[in-house]
Amino acid sequence: MSIKAFNRWGVEGIEISDPGLKNYISLKPRIVPRTGARYAGNRFHKSKTFIVERLMNRLMVAGHKAKKHVISSGRNTGKALSAYDLVEETFKRIEKKLNKNPIEVFAKAIENAAPREEIITIEYGGARYPKAVEVAPQRRVDQAMKYMVQGVYQASFNNKKDAVDNLVEEIISAYSMSPTSKAISKKLEMERQADSSR
Secondary structure, eight states, X not given: OOOOBTTTBOOTTOOOOOTTTTTTSBOOOOSSOOOTTTTTTXXXXXXXXXXXXXXXXXXXXXXOSTTOHHHXXXXXXXXXXXXXXXXXXXXXXXXXXXXXXXXXXXXXXXXXXXXXXXXXXXXXTXXXXXXXXXXXXXXXXXXXXXXXXXXXXXXXXXXXXXXXXXXXXXXXXXXTTOTTSHHHHHHHHHHHHHHHTO
């Protein structure tokens, strides 16, 4: 008998088509995706963690965007059960909307939203120059989830629309490569900047 995530959705037949991300998006399911940071200190171990659990961890600690601490400070309480319920409800709504396995949709959304290039600043002779660099695969996954979650936080802050609706919208937009997705628009912006600084 195969293990299903949330005891509802299997991962059989889900393929990661991007060869660079194949080893970094883990589809090893757990009924309760919560390892409790058992391997937090191990280098690169988070890439072996089930991708849905990584989404929950990111929802608990979204980080601030553009110094707007008010959105995340004090509201990111790190309540695992709240994140668990939020993700489960999100997946139910995605399944209802698209008639597809929500884990497959989420994995594809991460794949689409993962940036390939970014800019670093190098200092040469007292002057600073932007330089385009390729993004490491583990960082690509981290960045995609970070921009997704921060987009959801900003969309649901001081808004009647709740976090579940916004997360559903964000994942579906990223899945269909729509620029309405915060993660996709951020990826395109980063790649455009990297392209112009060659």
